[in-house]
Amino acid sequence: MASEGDAVAPPAPETVEVAADAAKGTLTVEEALEIVLKKALVNGGLVRGAKESIKALDRKDAELCVLCEATEEAAIVTLVEALCKEYKIRLIKVPDAKKLGEMAGLCKIDREGNARKVVGTSVAVVRKWGEESVARTTLLEHFSS
Numbered sequence: 001m002a003s004e005g006d007a008v009a010p011p012a013p014e015t016v017e018v019a020a021d022a023a024k025g026t027l028t029v030e031e032a033l034e035i036v037l038k039k040a041l042v043n044g045g046l047v048r049g050a051k052e053s054i055k056a057l058d059r060k061d062a063e064l065c066v067l068c069e070a071t072e073e074a075a076i077v078t079l080v081e082a083l084c085k086e087y088k089i090r091l092i093k094v095p096d097a098k099k100l101g102e103m104a105g106l107c108k109i110d111r112e113g114n115a116r117k118v119v120g121t122s123v124a125v126v127r128k129w130g131e132e133s134v135a136r137t138t139l140l141e142h143f144s145s
Contacts, residue, residue, distance in 0.1 A: 035135035045128025053123035057083040064126040
């Protein structure tokens with residue numbers, strides 16, 4: 001038994017996040033996408049930007065592609081959609097480049113936890129999912145339906 005003076009180590013942050021996901025019950029697709037992108041970024045499996053994302057798609061080194069619908073270059077949208085269709089890579093679209101940039105970690109986080117200096121991106125590709133999570137399962141269920 002632990003005495004009053006013994007300190008108990010807090011659980012790892014990822015464990016708390018997964019537990020918070022499970023406590024919510026069902027996640028929306030947008031919430032699940034944000035969690036998956038952050039986990040992929042932490043595990044080194046996220047590619048951001050059109051040039052690098054198209055390279056990853058062309059090498060068939062992608063699990064999921066996230067495309068911004070409001071991209072100014074129509075050629076990028078057409079190329080990404082064609083590559084995803086040809087190689088059967090999951091594609092999900094988001095409406096805003098700044099929101100995609102924030103989800104992909106292209107911003108600074110201030111002390112209050114708010115995103116500052118957000119850089120928009122047109123495409124982000126998940127090469128490695130990272131760890132198993134409720135968010136990943138939610139996204140995979142979304143694609144299977």
